[in-house]
Amino acid sequence: MILNFPPPSNWQDFQLLTLRLVEQVCDPTTVREYGRQGQRQNGIDVYGEMFGGIHLGVQCKQMQPGKQLTLKLIQEEADEARSFLPYLDTFVVATTVPEDTALHKSVTKLNSAKTYPFKITYWSWAHFNDSLNRSSRLVEENYKAYAKAFDLNEELLELEALREAFDRPAFVDDFHHELNTADFLTALGETVLFLQTGLLRDRASQQLLRGSYPLGMLPAGECKKLRAQLLTELKSLRAVAIKHHTNGQLNVSRAPEYNARRYAVIATVNEGLATHNLLPVRPQYQL
Incomplete structure (x- = not known):
């Protein structure tokens, strides 16, 4: 069974979900949450070190329905992340917006230009939804009541x-x-x-x-x-x-x-x- 989980309704829950996902893709002992509203550190809300020594920084963008993530906004956030320490290998903008193929192509082109010292990517809500459907732990910690309603x-x-x-x-x-x-x-x-x-x-x-x-x-x-x-x-x-x-x-x-x-x-x-x-x-x- 594949469920379509709704995005969190507030930035705190979305950032917590992002933190839990980063704990699964990184060494959990390295994962840190920097983001409190108005207290981000160089554009980074969640940091972790992936296996292989790759430094990952994530900026969370909990966006209301109808809003759109743009390449300009991604670049603005990436500019802030340049000075984050330790220096990043991968910078992620995590959002609650749907998948955008055109934006993916633009980000790929931006990475090819090597304008930034790290790889840039973004996680649409589809990325989170797929991760939730593949992780009992994410569901249990973030969507237990919702999943139970669908007998998942x-x-x-x-x-x-x-x-x-x-x-x-x-x-x-x-x-x-x-x-x-x-x-x-x-x-x-x-x-x-x-x-x-x-x-x-x-x-x-x-x-x-x-x-x-x-x-x-x-x-x-x-x-x-x-x-x-x-x-x-x-x-x-x-x-x-x-x-x-x-x-x-x-x-x-x-x-x-x-x-x-x-x-x-x-x-x-x-x-x-x-x-x-x-x-x-x-x-x-x-x-």
């Missing part, structure tokens, strides 16, 4: 996140066709990290794909039991893979064993998915 709950989002995490080549492809065993081990490690932290990221871009609570913060219940069980099973699989990983390779003769172990993990995932009639993860191999 934390448990459903949690299960959808698990499905996305395991419906990937590292789990569904026949191990005989595994091209890079280092990638296989990396994928297992990333999935273990997701089960622990609740954050599922794209390997190449580090973009957040799904966001949930860390395992320790999940409320007691079936979802927490399921994630804990999957974590135990996946750690066991990864330990075996590391043990068998010699000279940069895994023994292909063990493919049936890896297929069986992964099949068992997917069976556990599918048991959880079935409780909400979600589509199962389908391996591309048979036992």
Whole structure:
């Protein structure tokens, strides 16, 4: 289910939502809120350090319906952000306005001109709406009552996140066709990290794909039991893979064993998915 969440009605709630989103795309320990009305620091309301050492600064623009974000306004805010310390790598104008393709093109052109010492982008409300639909934690902390009215709950989002995490080549492809065993081990490690932290990221871009609570913060219940069980099973699989990983390779003769172990993990995932009639993860191999 995809919901269209309404933008917050006041700047305080919008800035808090922005802060929570930045906590998911950055190292949470680095995220700081500078913005109080009339107290911005060099045009920055929220700051965070992304993984890889990228300094991110966000200016929040809670705009009334009918208002429009312009390139001129973005440039004015970017001019203020030049002197922010530490110096930024990425500057974001976060807004409650709809997506504007023409503005995106103008911002891309501005970045190509390298007028500013950082990359400029903007988050339309579509960006926030997509993030909310992918994060049970954002919904729980900001739109709990609204989501409940549409029967969208934390448990459903949690299960959808698990499905996305395991419906990937590292789990569904026949191990005989595994091209890079280092990638296989990396994928297992990333999935273990997701089960622990609740954050599922794209390997190449580090973009957040799904966001949930860390395992320790999940409320007691079936979802927490399921994630804990999957974590135990996946750690066991990864330990075996590391043990068998010699000279940069895994023994292909063990493919049936890896297929069986992964099949068992997917069976556990599918048991959880079935409780909400979600589509199962389908391996591309048979036992």
